[in-house]
Amino acid sequence: MTAEGQREPQVVVVGSANVDRTVRVDGFPRPGETVMGSELATTPGGKGLNQAVAAARMGAAVAFVGAVGDDRDGALLRDRLRAEGIVDHTVTVPVATGAASIVVDASGENTIVVSPGANHAIPTDHLDAVADLIGGAAVVLTQLETDLDVVARVLALASGTGVLTPAPVQNLPAGFLADVDLLTLNEVELATLSGQPDVAGVEGAMAAAATLDVATVVVTLGAAGAVVVTGDDRWHLPAPAVEVVDTTGAGDTFCGVLAAVLARGDDIEMAARTAVTAGALSVTRAGAQEAMPTADRVTVVHSPGQSPLAGPSSSATLLAWESRSTPPDA
Secondary structure: OOOOOOOOOOEEEEOOOEEEEEEEOOOOOOOOOOOOOOOOEEEEEOHHHHHHHHHHHOOOOEEEEEEEEOOHHHHHHHHHHHHOOOEEEEEEEOOOOEEEEEEEOOOOOEEEEEEOHHHHHOOHHHHHHOHHHHHHOOEEEEEOOOOHHHHHHHHHHOOOEEEEEOOOOOOOOOOHHHHOOEEEEEHHHHHHHHOOOOOOHHHHHHHHHOOOOOOEEEEEOHHHOEEEEEOOEEEEEOOOOOOOOOOOOHHHHHHHHHHHHHHOOOOHHHHHHHHHHHHHHHOOOOOOHHHOOOHHHEEEEEOOOOOOOOOOOHHHEEEEEOOOOOOOOO
């Protein structure tokens, strides 16, 4: 149910909500080494909540389903949902709110350790209570920071496009991907799920993605952009060159924007191109949600006469992007 004046959700995200505790360092410590870092920053995060925020900033009507603890961290996450205009379907459970410890080095790369907490305690009856919400959404997003049985139930309930981000990656039970319409993953996750020895680069990613039994697979390649494999069609979508500040949340930005563009009725080509641009923009600022762009900052221009799903077409597409000095409103 939505409040009076709110739009019915087009995108429903079921998944994790964490509080990110981030410190910046010159270089990652070696085993047994202690290094000095920046002041600790505490911000809302979690793959599920990140994806929901990214979709909402692209203009989609979004609902979030998850779990938080009855603690200060849980209140912080609910405040972020409210501030972003996301319909809040979180449930409070007697477990501490999930948290992530993030270290970012001088090049913008990161290491992340997640303590799942409440994210692993989403009650089954809560999913039953929101079954109509999930079933009525144009796009449903989920990840692997919650229990696998929760993810499987969500994908089974989805009647729109069911999207899975298999992160943190793990070996999945046989048949787990049967209800997945669109799989979005990076090269490390692709290597694990495909069992392929070499998924590096555009051609390697395309070949490995084609082995997965999912209708559409989108592989993010960092600075190289992304590849899309759907049926017999496969193509490469390059990313604009940017100055990297922090890669935290770039993949979640990609997934949320992809979902928002699909939900408004655009095809997978347009959705993926827009997501590549948004992901590139997100790494030009520090933080995850703090760096996610709004729709007015992301423009994808198609060359006249270009045919969607026509294969690799980097020269036929212009990616226009803008990096402003002020972050989007939180």
